[in-house]
Amino acid sequence: MNQVIGKSVNRKDGRAKVTGQATYGAEHQIPNLVHGYLVTATIANGSIRNIDTQQAAATPGVIAVFTHKNPPKIFKPTNNWMTSKIYEARLPLSDNKIHYAGQIVGLVVADTFERARDAAHQIKIEYETHSPQINAQKANYQQATSIFGEDMEYLAGEFETGDISVSGAATVEAIYTTETEIHSPMEPHALVAHWDNNDSVTIYEPTQWVKGSQRTYAELCGVPQEQVRIVSPYIGGAFGCKAFPWSHGVLCVAAAREIKRPLKVVVSRRQMTANTGHRSQTEQTIRLAANKDGKLRAIKHIAKSCTSPVEVFPEPCTGITPVIYATPNMHLKQEIAVLNVGTPTFMRAPGENPGMFALESAMDELAWELNIDPVELRLRNETKEHQRTKLPFSAKHFAECLKIGAEKFGWSDRQMQPRSQQQGELLVGWGMAAAAFPALRNRAEAKIRLLPDGIAHVLTSANDVGTGAYTVIAMTAAETLGLPVENIRVELGDSIMPNGGMAGGSQMTATLTPAVLTACQKVLETAKAQNAKEAFANLRESGLTAYEATASSAPGEEGKKFAFNSWGAHFCEVTVDEEIARLRVTRWVSVINIGRVLNSKTAASQIRGGVIMGIGQALMEECHFDPNIGYPVVYDLATYHFPAHADIPRIEVSFVGEPDLNFNPMGARGCGEIGITGVAAAVTNAVYHATGKRIRSLPITPDKLL
Amino acid sequence: MIKLKINGQFKTLDVEPRVTLLDALRENLGLTGSKKGCDHGQCGACTVLIDGQRAYSCLTLAVMQEDKEITTIEDLAKGDDLHPVQTAFLKNDGFQCGYCTPGQICASLALLDEVKNGSVSYVTADLNNPPTLASLSETEIKERMSGNLCRCSAYNGIVAAVQQAAGQTPPSPAASIEHSQAG
Ligand code: FES
Numbered sequence A: 001m002n003q004v005i006g007k008s009v010n011r012k013d014g015r016a017k018v019t020g021q022a023t024y025g026a027e028h029q030i031p032n033l034v035h036g037y038l039v040t041a042t043i044a045n046g047s048i049r050n051i052d053t054q055q056a057a058a059t060p061g062v063i064a065v066f067t068h069k070n071p072p073k074i075f076k077p078t079n080n081w082m083t084s085k086i087y088e089a090r091l092p093l094s095d096n097k098i099h100y101a102g103q104i105v106g107l108v109v110a111d112t113f114e115r116a117r118d119a120a121h122q123i124k125i126e127y128e129t130h131s132p133q134i135n136a137q138k139a140n141y142q143q144a145t146s147i148f149g150e151d152m153e154y155l156a157g158e159f160e161t162g163d164i165s166v167s168g169a170a171t172v173e174a175i176y177t178t179e180t181e182i183h184s185p186m187e188p189h190a191l192v193a194h195w196d197n198n199d200s201v202t203i204y205e206p207t208q209w210v211k212g213s214q215r216t217y218a219e220l221c222g223v224p225q226e227q228v229r230i231v232s233p234y235i236g237g238a239f240g241c242k243a244f245p246w247s248h249g250v251l252c253v254a255a256a257r258e259i260k261r262p263l264k265v266v267v268s269r270r271q272m273t274a275n276t277g278h279r280s281q282t283e284q285t286i287r288l289a290a291n292k293d294g295k296l297r298a299i300k301h302i303a304k305s306c307t308s309p310v311e312v313f314p315e316p317c318t319g320i321t322p323v324i325y326a327t328p329n330m331h332l333k334q335e336i337a338v339l340n341v342g343t344p345t346f347m348r349a350p351g352e353n354p355g356m357f358a359l360e361s362a363m364d365e366l367a368w369e370l371n372i373d374p375v376e377l378r379l380r381n382e383t384k385e386h387q388r389t390k391l392p393f394s395a396k397h398f399a400e401c402l403k404i405g406a407e408k409f410g411w412s413d414r415q416m417q418p419r420s421q422q423q424g425e426l427l428v429g430w431g432m433a434a435a436a437f438p439a440l441r442n443r444a445e446a447k448i449r450l451l452p453d454g455i456a457h458v459l460t461s462a463n464d465v466g467t468g469a470y471t472v473i474a475m476t477a478a479e480t481l482g483l484p485v486e487n488i489r490v491e492l493g494d495s496i497m498p499n500g501g502m503a504g505g506s507q508m509t510a511t512l513t514p515a516v517l518t519a520c521q522k523v524l525e526t527a528k529a530q531n532a533k534e535a536f537a538n539l540r541e542s543g544l545t546a547y548e549a550t551a552s553s554a555p556g557e558e559g560k561k562f563a564f565n566s567w568g569a570h571f572c573e574v575t576v577d578e579e580i581a582r583l584r585v586t587r588w589v590s591v592i593n594i595g596r597v598l599n600s601k602t603a604a605s606q607i608r609g610g611v612i613m614g615i616g617q618a619l620m621e622e623c624h625f626d627p628n629i630g631y632p633v634v635y636d637l638a639t640y641h642f643p644a645h646a647d648i649p650r651i652e653v654s655f656v657g658e659p660d661l662n663f664n665p666m667g668a669r670g671c672g673e674i675g676i677t678g679v680a681a682a683v684t685n686a687v688y689h690a691t692g693k694r695i696r697s698l699p700i701t702p703d704k705l706l
Numbered sequence B: 001m002i003k004l005k006i007n008g009q010f011k012t013l014d015v016e017p018r019v020t021l022l023d024a025l026r027e028n029l030g031l032t033g034s035k036k037g038c039d040h041g042q043c044g045a046c047t048v049l050i051d052g053q054r055a056y057s058c059l060t061l062a063v064m065q066e067d068k069e070i071t072t073i074e075d076l077a078k079g080d081d082l083h084p085v086q087t088a089f090l091k092n093d094g095f096q097c098g099y100c101t102p103g104q105i106c107a108s109l110a111l112l113d114e115v116k117n118g119s120v121s122y123v124t125a126d127l128n129n130p131p132t133l134a135s136l137s138e139t140e141i142k143e144r145m146s147g148n149l150c151r152c153s154a155y156n157g158i159v160a161a162v163q164q165a166a167g168q169t170p171p172s173p174a175a176s177i178e179h180s181q182a183g
């Protein structure tokens, strides 16, 4: 399997994207389209005493105004993650209560965007205001409830027997905090809902999960699933915040039905800050105890995160803790508190990201404590088996990530003491951390059609959020059929096509490419051919219009025999100008183990994207809330900073390891999220080396370095 | 009624004075290649060329653009032939989701012209000695492209694309693969 697979291939969707022809959610041209503008709450806790829409309704061009007094008809979905899921359990406009600032309280529909916006600003609301609970320090924490049935507390060894005496030659105990982060995809949340006669609807909306979205909207509209079509060929970034319908989407679809016109709703960048998801702030306490030789005796990891009154979502920080290092004694616990904020949700490496910031910082602190090189400390604590499930890891090459990364970076030249490396006036620090992310796989289906013009056409409802899915699907088909990639046409992101699964949890490549592989094999069987060339010859002879096959692929029993996980190591250099507390990341090396690499170009971009988002988290990303009114004090891309060109050095990416054929027939594990894990710790560890200051709270803003 | 010259063609539009150039392009003319990321001049996704200069089309009103030459992403390729900057983005993987890409490409195009015209930037060491296409450094490119955000963070690829378009040889966009991928 090496004709095309593993090579560096340009994106299949590249031409559409560089020419401006790729069409995103709000861009589908529908005749008779009208525009909706959201009205959002300016208080964080309380209720609406009075809402005056008269003036707005009388504004030229206004077609309808919806508030809690006249909400469009919305049916209650099962909302159980499996059959349907909406991000925010409370349905929009369901009553006059306000649970967080930025909550949707109305929708104005007009013939143009400008007129809808103008009218929305003319709605007058009187609130009954209660003081919001917005302070995470003062919140009331309880043991978190699990989402997918996982335990929220885990005790092993002496923690379990209650006979807790674990200590070692060295112990580290510290509290690490991370700030609220916002996904901030470049494409704002947007959709167009187009009803046909009140009983079927086409929804043009960016979604990471086309079929899930279809089922959910069907329940929300009270129509059969087949009567909802989701079209989502291109998505302008998602990172976890475009997996399920948000309240604005629910409202748009319901309102469009009522006004009997195609309706577009675009959430403004400012509104997005408050009502389309974030990663919760976290506070994590970690205790490590180790022997003199660095072998861990115990890990204790207690994580707190916050959720919204309208939805429960714990940031699962401790999930990755029993994966990375061997230890006989372990205590993990997740706690959660409710604040008057919008719904927190999955954001690139949910849990693993803050969790590994804490764990990999603590490991660095332990290395200094024991005077052991941090790379060596990690090698000494390597484990062949998952500490909770006791299953052996499949195709694990963590040690190589560490060793090859150290070599590429020149780690052996590191001067051990903090503040020992300088470059002119600047302090220079080197840091490293591990990366880890579980390998997930699900069921998916793909259809393939061989056409008389020598083209193989692959169709599936799956989508490409920028991951390179179009390209790896084409490469998989090209490889299996023995055709050039140019002869493969890929169509994605439409619910009328076979179920391609979800772009989330870094699972799409691992889920979908085996289905494409199987479908290709099946179509050759149908064509009674060894390869595509023969198949096309047979097709022409047969006079048929196409050979067609649909196949699905799903995990089997392998999960009972192996633990599947991806691995990596980051090495970085920072410089610090102490006088003005300017921190810059100047060099980066990541070595990653994800089984078989399908496209060395797009996979590298995925890792770079993760690393850079992690650098943003380390250096600048934070969303604070006003302590009195509860509104986010960042409200757009000028106040919520994430990295720009000038912040970022070249990120060197290498992959190690062999195909993980226990995992799936392609041997591929995903690579969308592993890149971000461990990044923030690598940076704070480098900052410690540079300055002697241990930063335990992200982001490392200048005030923390002065 | 206003008359705009867009991609070499005159278009007559009936828009209110408060309509931005970006919304006129996207909502009235069906030219959705220019993207709305923030609507506030903070992200660069809406970058177009006005009389050859890069501009955030969300920050200017359509009615102010009569008598100007407006060029959008839709006009760069000639039939099947991509503009060299587009080819460079494709080859160097200068994008992922593609949403910031039209803006990045328009900005890159203008950047190359600015360099040809001897413009300096905040990081130019000697203001009397502006960089040429051949001497344009990575730091210069990053500085001059920092008005265009990319949340997918295809920054390395974008810089490489500009290097290629400037006639330089950029580093490979692909990762190195160190071990056996056979099997
Ligand atoms: S949309 Fe114009 S700068 Fe962001």
Ligand code: FES
Pocket (backbone or CB within 6 Å): A186, A236, A237, A466, B094, B095, B096, B097, B098, B099, B100, B101, B149, B150, B151, B152, B153, B154
């Ligand atoms: S390619 Fe997605 S934002 Fe730049």
